[in-house]
Amino acid sequence: MEDSKVGTMQNRRSFLKATATAGALTLPGIGLLTGAESVFASSKPTINDNDLAVLQFLAAAELLECDLWGQYCELAKNNEGFRRALQEIDESLPDYVCGDFEDECSHASFINAFLVAAGKDPVNLDSFRTLPSVPVEGAKDIGRLTNLTNLTVDTSYYERYRQHGNPDFGDTFEQIVTIKNQPTVPTSDSIRGLDLLSIAQSAAFHFAAIEQGGSSLYNSLITKVTSLDVVAILASIGPTEVYHFAVFQTALEGIRDLERPGGPEFPDIADRPNRGDIMPEPCSFLDKSFPICSVIRPRNTNTAGAVAAATGLVKSGLFEGQSQAFFDAVVALASAADSAIRS
Ligand SMILES: [Fe+2]
Numbered sequence: 642m643e644d645s646k647v648g649t650m651q652n653r654r655s656f657l658k659a660t661a662t663a664g665a666l667t668l669p670g671i672g673l674l675t676g677a678e679s680v681f682a683s684s685k686p687t688i689n690d691n692d693l694a695v696l697q698f699l700a701a702a703e704l705l706e707c708d709l710w711g712q713y714c715e716l717a718k719n720n721e722g723f724r725r726a727l728q729e730i731d732e733s734l735p736d737y738v739c740g741d742f743e744d745e746c747s748h749a750s751f752i753n754a755f756l757v758a759a760g761k762d763p764v765n766l767d768s769f770r771t772l773p774s775v776p777v778e779g780a781k782d783i784g785r786l787t788n789l790t791n792l793t794v795d796t797s798y799y800e801r802y803r804q805h806g807n808p809d810f811g812d813t814f815e816q817i818v819t820i821k822n823q824p825t826v827p828t829s830d831s832i833r834g835l836d837l838l839s840i841a842q843s844a845a846f847h848f849a850a851i852e853q854g855g856s857s858l859y860n861s862l863i864t865k866v867t868s869l870d871v872v873a874i875l876a877s878i879g880p881t882e883v884y885h886f887a888v889f890q891t892a893l894e895g896i897r898d899l900e901r902p903g904g905p906e907f908p909d910i911a912d913r914p915n916r917g918d919i920m921p922e923p924c925s926f927l928d929k930s931f932p933i934c935s936v937i938r939p940r941n942t943n944t945a946g947a948v949a950a951a952t953g954l955v956k957s958g959l960f961e962g963q964s965q966a967f968f969d970a971v972v973a974l975a976s977a978a979d980s981a982i983r984s
Pocket residue numbers: 703706744745748855878882
């Protein structure tokens with residue numbers, strides 16, 4: 642075995658061992674999992690190593706989502722200025738944010754509980770909750786996994802879902818707005834007015850960016866799993882990410898022309914020719930010889946798999962300030978998930 646592969650596996654094992662011992666997860670009542678409507682064939686789910694790798698990466702991804710949406714929800718609920726700025730984009734945006742938070746945390750809890758029920762190690766990232774909260778009204782002073790203060794948001798999904806191209810075939814799409822090294826949450830209580838609206842508009846693009854990534858990730862990984870229970874998990878959680886993406890993409894209709902010193906130059910969505918065009922345009926799919934088809938895109942491993950998703954999040958600055966051990970662990974989990982092959 643290559644040295645790098647050995648190192649990766651050791652990192653992953655030590656990470657899982659360390660996090661499992663620190664875990665506070667409780668084994669769910671097996672009765673809950675074996676009811677009349679359960680898809681389980683037996684009282685204890687059995688999963689192979691490939692399914693395990695996919696579920697452990699997804700558990701980590703969901704814990705990270707739970708953390709970032711938790712920060713957004715806290716501020717959407719308890720920071721009046723941020724809440725009002727979000728409401729200027731869409732009256733219900735604070736509620737959507739907190740609803741998403743609840744969903745993502747439920748995904749993490751469920752996948753970890755399923756892993757425990759299958760006799761496998763759950764994923765616990767608590768030792769990496771080291772990043773500071775923003776020092777503003779409404780934010781709890783607790784350690785975080787993610788950093789929302791210096792994000793580069795890829796907004797290419799906006800045009801990607803409105804055109805016939807597909808990144809799986811090498812197609813690329815322009816940024817509707819350049820959001821580079823920007824906060825998506827208030828970083829000081831002195832930020833108000835249009836400056837705070839600019840932050841909220843960056844956040845609105847980040848909301849949809851996260852969820853389109855989740856949509857593609859589940860789509861990519863579902864072709865790698867074998868157990869029907871695990872297929873059911875991915876086939877049921879994945880569309881929830883799509884549901885979120887659709888909601889947050891719709892909310893972008895409220896983005897208005899805005900430019901602040903040092904901030905992004907937002908276009909007025911109402912002035913764009915494809916405003917309101919939120920249904921996914923048919924695109925190339927599987928093979929260009931087939932008719933174009935309205936689908937989630939991309940879905941290939943190199944464009945939408947675990948490593949691609951993790952790399953995108955790292956490049957966005959979401960983990961700025963995290964330890965090398967954190968990055969090593971995430972990369973190891975992602976590499977293992979992408980290496981899974983249906984058997
Ligand atoms: Fe999720």
